[in-house]
Amino acid sequence: MIKKVFLAVFALSILTVSCSDDDNPVTTSRLTLDLDGLEALGPDYVYEGWLIVDGNPVSTGTFSSVSFPQSFTVNRAQLDAATTFVLSIEPAVDPDPAPAETKILAGDFSGNSANVNSNGIVADFASASGKYILATPTDTDDTNEESGVWFLDNSSGSAVAGLSLPTLTDGWKYEGWVVINGTPISTGTFLTANTADDNAATSPYKGNDNNGPAYPGEDYLQNAPAGLTFPTDLKEKTIVISVEPSPDNSTAPFTLKPLAHVVPANAMNHTTIAMGDGPVKSLTGTVSR
Template structure:
């Protein structure tokens, strides 16, 4: 009987150690592969950061600055298996806040082991009337309403439609953006983009309407985004100038911004015709990049 009891104890201890060894051998980490299209390098003070959404909570997968893909990250296997969504954000390079910033640029839900991500479902506010940057449209006129000189009207650009004025109406049809994002207008002079100002509303003046160093002295212009280039110089061009032949761009920018150059999302663009008439409406066209896409695999 004693011999039988000893055998039972040995068998039990053996099972215990085998079980422990099996648990010890179980992997605790696994690979997450990210393959994204259209990202551009950020300014020196910012980085991209990936996040898994696990039980409603964000779990960082790490930061990166290179925009060469695919990239693979090693993460906790339980977090990876339980994640329902992947999100990519733009973060300060020196960041004391463990939570994601408001500037979330890509997102997508996992279906099986793959998440198809894009920028529309995170940069664009889903509650807005226009749901995608691809549906954007734009109109503008050449005019210089911030001075009283009518000989330099081709040196200003305003994103409004005066076809049936008065009153003038908004010249831009753009989606409402999520928190952390804003629009910015640009005119490319001598190959250098010069900002017309940032804005979130197409029916209000932009952020630099009062402080613009280029505008005239007869007011701040109409209550729409735009800019007069009447005083000073930029990109080697003395103002006033003639914007005919220049490229006009509307971009989507992180807020706070990561660079003085336009961000990768540019839903609208147009080359001002050489025979454009001042004060007449000109139509913008689709820009070079209205959506960012990618896949994330676990």
Template sequence: MKKILLTIAVVSTLTFAACNDDDDNTPKTSNLSLSVSGLENLGADYVYEGWIIVGGSPVSTGTFNVNDSGELSRSSFVVDSDMLSAASTFVLTIEPTNDPDPAPSSTKILAGDFSGNSASINSNIVGDFSSSWGKFILATPTDGENTNERSGVWFLEPGMPPQVGLGLPELDEGWKYEGWAVINGVPVTTGKFTKLAATDEFDGFSGPMDLPAPNGADGFFPGEDFLVNAPDGVTFPTDLRGSTIVITVEPNPDNSPAPFTFKPLAKKVADDAQDHVAIDLGTGPSVAITGTVSR
């Protein structure tokens, strides 16, 4: 009987010691909290993903979605304590929902350095649009002169020759500019572009003439004639007076055919606006996003 009791005692001691060893080896975790407003619903194909930068390397803090009201699907994330305490920077990216690449994408939307236990994050990593400016004219060069001249928009400064009409920061990989005309409440693209004095990536609404865009000493310019292939809810040709002209910053690849959150420049065209006359763009409704991360 004594031998049996002794055996039980030894086994119990070893088991207790093993449990203690397991507890000592269990990774310690902490919560990272994210507070931000102004993010939009990315749809089913994309998600937001947070990253902490530790020793120059990115470590994922997890993904989340945003609903149509701007509410985050979650704002608290469990992260390895040692990693979190050593993190220098927080970065938020846009990623494919089914992402085969474990590294961050090029589409970085928010970032900020930690100071103590918090980091103020902002969208300056996309660009500082606070001093952006722009001009455009109403014209339709792809169907000849003096024809439907208020049914096209071109981002340029008129002259002999025309000059660049947009003052915008150069975008990093992962982002592109896109022009829009909001016609009777329907946003209609003028095309995506990365260079301010170059043709954009779209001419699906322009006319048949072999004149893709007005050109000047600095090259061609972004813009579009609205003459053919009108989308649902819009009739071409149109009259852009009373419509709103907008420049957005879009993710690349793009999560949606609709305008994205960032709208640094916008202008409602006056009812008495003249064609071929420069119209100034004003500050748009959404220029920057800010937030806070706590650890």
């Protein structure tokens, strides 16, 4: 009798589990990111992934680590229906549930994977080029001309923009840098190459006579950061153009650096110098579902 009761209970338990599985199918799935070239953000910002489902963004979660691959648990139906993956940079404490303007990677799903890159969502820097001169036009001293860099081309006898850069999407700005003894010092942020940069009138480094040419650039003449001395000599120093999140997440250069150049030791002041490709012109990765 006991045996019959046990078998009946066992059969009922199997039936109950079976019905439970049928009534509650798996509702989540795993999304895996394998991304190249991302750098850690400042402490107040995080990366956030987004699925585009029926034209609407659905968050896949935030992360700070830039070690990959990383996996996230997401709604299975939404993941199956997603057409595109987007990665943005968001405030760590974010009152806005929508994606920020600063989007860094995107790509469409083809089957169960999406090849993502920065070219379309930030800009395509394949054809970016740059020129600059050494000069210090913000003072009247002509003995320190190698202590300033200006992104202009005066090879024709008249100054024109020295940078040929694509228009950035919303949420990004360009920034110039010189690296002096391992320390990157900004020349200022800008959106277009044919106007002065954002700190033209407020730079602590320029001389006191004027703001300089109407192009991005900087004179390093006073108020040197700790450990450095201004005026300086920019020969054999590295000049860089980076692409920065706006608002910026760090005082250091961001990972996207489409143009760079080491100033030749024999560089002549007031003479146009061509830049070369920077170390990172695009970011890529794979997203799998």
